[in-house]
Amino acid sequence: MHVQTHIMSGWCVANCFALTPRERVFCMVAASIADVDGLGIVRGPLSSAYLDYHHVLAHSLPFGLIACAVLTIFSTHRIKALVLFLALFHLHLLLDYFGSGPGWDIFYLWPVSHFRIPNSYSWEFYSIQNISFAFLLFLWTLLIAVRAGRTPLEILMPNLDRQIVELLRKWLTRSGKAPADGAESTKPN
Numbered sequence: 001m002h003v004q005t006h007i008m009s010g011w012c013v014a015n016c017f018a019l020t021p022r023e024r025v026f027c028m029v030a031a032s033i034a035d036v037d038g039l040g041i042v043r044g045p046l047s048s049a050y051l052d053y054h055h056v057l058a059h060s061l062p063f064g065l066i067a068c069a070v071l072t073i074f075s076t077h078r079i080k081a082l083v084l085f086l087a088l089f090h091l092h093l094l095l096d097y098f099g100s101g102p103g104w105d106i107f108y109l110w111p112v113s114h115f116r117i118p119n120s121y122s123w124e125f126y127s128i129q130n131i132s133f134a135f136l137l138f139l140w141t142l143l144i145a146v147r148a149g150r151t152p153l154e155i156l157m158p159n160l161d162r163q164i165v166e167l168l169r170k171w172l173t174r175s176g177k178a179p180a181d182g183a184e185s186t187k188p189n
Ligand SMILES: [Zn+2]
Pocket: 001, 034, 035, 059, 092, 096
């Protein structure tokens, strides 16, 4: 599935829990970091760096455990964060199982084993299912911005984050829709 969809999945799930801003960023990282093994695409979509290693190097349990453990070390609520990061890492694998397109098996135990999970029930990468799911997550992201007063940019670009929130709330007010619960509180953790 598309990287931006994975990132939004991490953001939306993170906002269902009481976390710090940094932990919310880490949730987005946990939900998308598996695709680091797809960076070989810069050498071309038909390059061996991409075809041989995407869904192999980082779409595996050993990589997930290491990545989530590192993120947990820098988190405040460590037990909750570790469980959440691991769940989001596996949500990535689940979304890829269906949404990566045919032929992208997952080597879940690499490098310990070459056991592979064939994605026999996948739909096409550029499909209505993937687009719809991304659209739903985008709407959810907008809802979070209006209700909780934050966007995925809250740490990286705080000024732009505030401007987007204000713009959305103004637009809703002009449209005659009252801001939702918590609209007055700008930055709850
Ligand atoms: Zn992936």
